[in-house]
Amino acid sequence: MLDTIKKHWFVILVGILFISASVYFAYDQTKDILRGKKVDGKDVVFEINGQNITADDFYEKLYDEMGISAIYTLFERAVIAQSAQSDKDLESEARIQANSTIENFKSYYGDSYEAVLLQAIRGVGYSKVSDLETYFKHLLLLEKETKNHFITNSDTFYEEFFEKKSPRLVSHILVAMDDPTKPTEQEQARWDEVKEALESGKSFKEVAKEMSDDTGSAANDGSIGYMDSTSSLVPEFLLAALSLDEGETSEWIRTTYGWHLITVDSTSVEDLEKEDGFFSALSTHFPNAQRQMVWAMAQELNIDFKGNSEMEEQLKVFLKITEGE
Amino acid sequence: MKKILVLLTLILTLAGCSDASVRVSNRNEAVISVGSTSITRGQLFDMMINQDPAGTVITMAKEIILADKIEVTDEVRTKARETFETIKESFGETFSDYLVQYGYKDEQDYIDKALIPFTLQEFATEAYVRENFERLSAEYYPRQVRILQTTKEEDAKAAIAEIQDGANFEDTAKKYSTSTTYKGEMELVHKASGKPTAINTYLSTVRQPTLTSTPIKDDTNTLYYVVQVIEANPERFLDEAVKSLSAIAAISDEMFVKYFEEANFQIYDIDVYAGVKESFAKFLPKK
Structure with missing residues (x-):
């Protein structure tokens, strides 16, 4: 043995140094690693006061707090994926939204954006950043199906909605003033110009486009698009806009911004159905409509609750589904 | 030699270990299925744990x-x-x-x-x-006080003079106080009550019931305060002080x-x- 060591001392020395370096390397790589723990074969999430809370315990706790809404999220996704038809435009839009979201996260979070984005994606039931496109595809399909649901069942939804919300498409011309009760000479002159332009025969749209001080709507010939009785508009504007019928134009209305001329472009179903705002407002007014639509679609696919009647009951309560539906 | 190689392999494998990540048991067990899609315990767990x-x-x-x-x-x-x-x-x-x-x-x-x-x-x-009452009351100095606020130093001085002459604090506050918050009503305050720093600095030094002899000026604006300390020993209003500090x-x-x-x-x-x-x-x- 000693002879062997004497003969190969250099190789043995190198070997010892190599093993030592490996051990140190392994230690250095693992010293900051978070160690796991198992109890009776189950992963432990945390330990306190000598009590081990396993992943199964944690699951029960989380399920208690948010289980049904989590089930619904995955349930809805499964239903839409199997029931709704996608197309190239929708998939292209999903891709655009996914890329835009990634850019926004990068811009806000810098180098750590991926970890934050990954957690956000996992929180909605996906597992990787590349699932973002699938997520947006789902949202767009859901939006499309919901729109179709409202249109197909307009008899059920529209009468009440129109009666309670007075939806309409509205345009305006604004002459902005610092104190509309006391126009300055310049402001009055500007206002007079607008009035003269209208009186000379120029259309509302032309005057709005060329002269309105609300530059955002001016770019759309004065159109502010969809509004209804719950829209966030100054009270005087809202009241005036709701009091008009289709095609009517108001007198000059004073608000804190200045003086407005308001016209209702349309109250027709055909025109309103072209506006995303109309369907958003319908969804807000009928908050259970979308979920109940998903439930009806699921009935076509067959639902199996795996014998868990309590979960079935909880899901129905969550969806506000009454007995027999 | 073989043992050394095995040992080395183990060491290097250990070096490749990653941080622990928990998984729920029976993760592939379906909780509910709709059409051809099953929702599993694992999917639910992964989603919920990331909320x-x-x-x-x-x-x-x-x-x-x-x-x-x-x-x-x-x-x-x-x-x-x-x-x-x-x-x-x-x-x-x-x-x-x-x-x-x-x-x-x-x-x-x-x-x-x-x-x-x-x-x-x-x-x-x-x-x-x-x-931990002794330590916490020393740190947060709970006091029973009355406070009025004025925008002018001469008003604060006049208020002090009237109160020293026996005027009721609340009545004096009605006369001079410009604030709807500081109406001179008795209140329990401490370091974390959100009072201006100038008032906190004053209260931290008071050990006996007293009235400010000069107006307390808030250096962040042009306001003045008159503070009357009704009780400076928190032991004398122990339950109230405990409740207040507990919040x-x-x-x-x-x-x-x-x-x-x-x-x-x-x-x-x-x-x-x-x-x-x-x-x-x-x-x-x-x-």
């Missing part, structure tokens, strides 16, 4: 600590029920929708899962404040930091650990 893992862990850990420290007595249940009635009244008709939205089966479920733990925390914090979030945090350390809190999932480190680092074991 607010750190917050949920800390909440659970606090509940375990509190259950160990405070018993759920009739007094606790009564207090929880009182809180429940107040909340229900403030929500009105939408209360049942709120319960459904947040996953509570019924009102008792909400009391058991949300309000009993909340009440236990209140009781635990009060007990902690009583145990300070920093004291409740201090209590839990101590209890988490005593309870040897450890986390065994990297995502949960990262979340706790970001939002609740004070509860992590000190290395």
Whole structure:
């Protein structure tokens, strides 16, 4: 043995140094690693006061707090994926939204954006950043199906909605003033110009486009698009806009911004159905409509609750589904 | 030689280990299926744990600590029920929708899962404040005071003179105070009451009932204060002082930091650990 060591001392020395370096390397790589723990074969999430809370315990706790809404999220996704038809435009839009979201996260979070984005994606039931496109595809399909649901069942939804919300498409011309009760000479002159332009025969749209001080709507010939009785508009504007019928134009209305001329472009179903705002407002007014639509679609696919009647009951309560539906 | 190679392989394999990540058991077990898609325990767990893992862990850990420290007595249940009635009244008709939205089966479920733990925390914090009253009252200097505010120094001086002559503080406040907040009513204040720094600095030095001899100027603006200390010894209004100090979030945090350390809190999932480190680092074991 000693002879062997004497003969190969250099190789043995190198070997010892190599093993030592490996051990140190392994230690250095693992010293900051978070160690796991198992109890009776189950992963432990945390330990306190000598009590081990396993992943199964944690699951029960989380399920208690948010289980049904989590089930619904995955349930809805499964239903839409199997029931709704996608197309190239929708998939292209999903891709655009996914890329835009990634850019926004990068811009806000810098180098750590991926970890934050990954957690956000996992929180909605996906597992990787590349699932973002699938997520947006789902949202767009859901939006499309919901729109179709409202249109197909307009008899059920529209009468009440129109009666309670007075939806309409509205345009305006604004002459902005610092104190509309006391126009300055310049402001009055500007206002007079607008009035003269209208009186000379120029259309509302032309005057709005060329002269309105609300530059955002001016770019759309004065159109502010969809509004209804719950829209966030100054009270005087809202009241005036709701009091008009289709095609009517108001007198000059004073608000804190200045003086407005308001016209209702349309109250027709055909025109309103072209506006995303109309369907958003319908969804807000009928908050259970979308979920109940998903439930009806699921009935076509067959639902199996795996014998868990309590979960079935909880899901129905969550969806506000009454007995027999 | 073979043993050395095996040892080396093990060492290097160990070096390639990654942080722990927990998985629920039976993760492939379907919870519900619709059409050709099954939703599994694993999918549900992964989704739920990523909603607010750190917050949920800390909440659970606090509940375990509190259950160990405070018993759920009739007094606790009564207090929880009182809180429940107040909340229900403030929500009105939408209360049942709120319960459904947040996953509570019924009102008792909400009391058991949300309000009993909340009440236990209140009781635990009060007990902690009583145990550490001397130190906390020195740190937060609770005082029973009256305060009035003026915009002019001469008004503050005139108010002081009138009060020294025997005028009622509240009546003097009505006469000189420019604030709807400082009406001269008696109140219990402390370091964390949100009073201007100038008032806090004054109160921290007062050990006896007294009236400011000169107006207290707020250096951040042009306001002046007249402060009358009714009682400077918190032992003389102990219960009120304990209740007031117990409402300070920093004291409740201090209590839990101590209890988490005593309870040897450890986390065994990297995502949960990262979340706790970001939002609740004070509860992590000190290395």
